[in-house]
Amino acid sequence: MLLMCPPDYFGIEYEINPWMSVAVAADHALAQDQWRGLYDLLAATGVDIQLLSPTEGLPDLVFTANAGLVFGRKVLVSRFRHPQRQGEEPVFREWFTSQGFEIVDFAPASVGGGSDFEGAGDALFCGDTLFAGYRMRSDATCHQQIGSILGVRVIPVELVDPRYYHLDTCFCPLAEDEAIWYPPAFDDYGRRAIRAMIPKLIEVERKEAEQFACNAVVVGRNVFTNVGCSQLHDQLRARSYTPTETPLNEFVKAGGSAKCLTLRLDGEESASWRCSHNANR
Numbered sequence: 001m002l003l004m005c006p007p008d009y010f011g012i013e014y015e016i017n018p019w020m021s022v023a024v025a026a027d028h029a030l031a032q033d034q035w036r037g038l039y040d041l042l043a044a045t046g047v048d049i050q051l052l053s054p055t056e057g058l059p060d061l062v063f064t065a066n067a068g069l070v071f072g073r074k075v076l077v078s079r080f081r082h083p084q085r086q087g088e089e090p091v092f093r094e095w096f097t098s099q100g101f102e103i104v105d106f107a108p109a110s111v112g113g114g115s116d117f118e119g120a121g122d123a124l125f126c127g128d129t130l131f132a133g134y135r136m137r138s139d140a141t142c143h144q145q146i147g148s149i150l151g152v153r154v155i156p157v158e159l160v161d162p163r164y165y166h167l168d169t170c171f172c173p174l175a176e177d178e179a180i181w182y183p184p185a186f187d188d189y190g191r192r193a194i195r196a197m198i199p200k201l202i203e204v205e206r207k208e209a210e211q212f213a214c215n216a217v218v219v220g221r222n223v224f225t226n227v228g229c230s231q232l233h234d235q236l237r238a239r240s241y242t243p244t245e246t247p248l249n250e251f252v253k254a255g256g257s258a259k260c261l262t263l264r265l266d267g268e269e270s271a272s273w274r275c276s277h278n279a280n281r
């Protein structure tokens, strides 16, 4: 089950990442079509899609990956770094509450520790392990707390390139032992950690990373990305995945693509390979 939010009020109204320029507006009609294109492809796989009502004045609310981190029926709701997105927090909170999720709060920031956390944008399960990006948008102190709150192993990885400011812009788990990634977005330590933990890695080249190749939605063996990721698609086909491209360039203008426009509601940990074991969690 996925959460999406129609782009009725989507636009480039501020600049909080290097992709955004208020001088390069999004084409509203095209954004609507592109969003619908992704929605239709995902719906055709049979996945259930819930919709969040769009809110005027919150142009980035479409990026539901940043709502929070869902784990079973628990959710850690995001606390955005930039004031421009903080207005989304009560909207997401209210929606999770109305759907019966148990909202789990972080402890207030300790001295010197930040308390920002941008949800599934920065926290992705590969198998049982939560990979957690920090520095640009989320603080490592939050990731430590997640480990103890959820009782899962967390591997914090530092993001070093401002263009890949969320983990889901440079890393995408495909299966418990397999992921797509863009190594230059990480420091040496992060690269070593990922290589040590995940035996099968598909490396994306710079041109395709810039097309948000890593920002893919994975539904079973189906992988959905923006256009312009043909090398990745070849590699996926060679590993018996079924890649599909759909134009999402209007959202790239905001620094987002396919994965950012979705949130897994059956728990980010319950990727396809575990669905059947996960029903009662």
Ligand code: ARG
Pocket (backbone or CB within 6 Å): 016, 017, 020, 060, 063, 065, 066, 085, 120, 121, 122, 166, 168, 169, 254, 255, 256, 257, 259, 260
């Ligand atoms: N404009 C949004 C921001 O900078 C884009 C968020 C993309 N979301 C993601 N999960 N990568 O916050």
